[in-house]
Amino acid sequence: MGLTAADYLELCQNLTPYGPAWPREPEAFVTRLLDGWAQEFARIEARIDALIEEADPRTTIELLADWERNYGLPDECYPEAATIAERRGRLLQKIAFEGGQSKQFFIDFVAALGYPGATITEYKPFKANSKCNAALNQGGWRYAWLISVPASSTAVRFKANSRANEPLTRFGDPGLACILAKYRPAHTILYIGYGA
Template identity: 35%
Template sequence: MDIEKQYQSMVGNLLPYGPAWNKTEPILLTLALTLSKTHLRVDDLMREIDPRTTTELIDRYEQICGLPDSCYSEQFQTLTTRRNRLDSKLNLTGGINKDFYLQILAINGYPDATITNYNNNVFTCESSCDDYLYDEEWRYYWIINIPHNYQITEMTCEDHCDSYLRTWGDKQIECIIKKLCASHTYVIFKYGVSNA
């Protein structure tokens, strides 16, 4: 039974008993139609509350959250991208740990990305051969490994002579991570590797 017929039945059942009342009165049918439309509109509003499913209120949500920010170009955003960014801004609990950054990467399309931290121990002559060769300053560096080559652009004959031979990367995710990383750390992005 559809929602309009349910409201017709409910309105009809609210009438007092007796021959003076007709359940098919046009005003009652109109009232049932109005109630069913209101009900469906409330259902739409309930879907709008969740930033992952919002459509009508997305501009308002973005205004409240300060989006789009400098990491996103307004002209290249899809509705899904906007919803994902809004969801990550509103619903992710922050933290300065791998799990938090891996969640951010997954929401933005990199579920297979990994993070490598440099070892805190300084390499000495007593270190094992698989220890890192970095000094103490490198404990503030960390690597985001993105396994597939993303947006690789090769230089062509039509490019200017001062153009890069090859460019790659996703400036959007790099911007997001750099905004969220701790201020005393440095992030290195590696594309086309699974682990460094």
């Protein structure tokens, strides 16, 4: 807890000379002048204490927009978060994100996005030294990979209050496709399968 205005007033009065020209009574002009300064010093100290909270992304409120701007939020892949807590959560995820290119990284990454149980299949082209039962496919599959996410987490089913032109079942998540396309290795071709 910082100093109060009364504490600052006492400090200011202790810096003035002693004598009848420097009265310390509450109604004296010099005391009222020093009290104005003391109020401002206390206000400035309170603002400094508040800025310490703003330096931490877990507690920021006033500087949250600046934190988000510095980390590229809101992301083009997902809509803007509605609450301060959601915005802080996305900010903390972005700060903690280290990246990677391994299978396990992408499995953990999509699990953190709400798709647990995903699997990854990497395709390899058929070569002269491939096994006899290996699948025949084109050379372009060398850089292709498939991430399969459970259908239960991505299926949107037709309901009684749905519009007549909506499909009976719709799969996919444009936000997931966007963010995976953003973080996939640049030389690869990514496919997403729903219903693993």
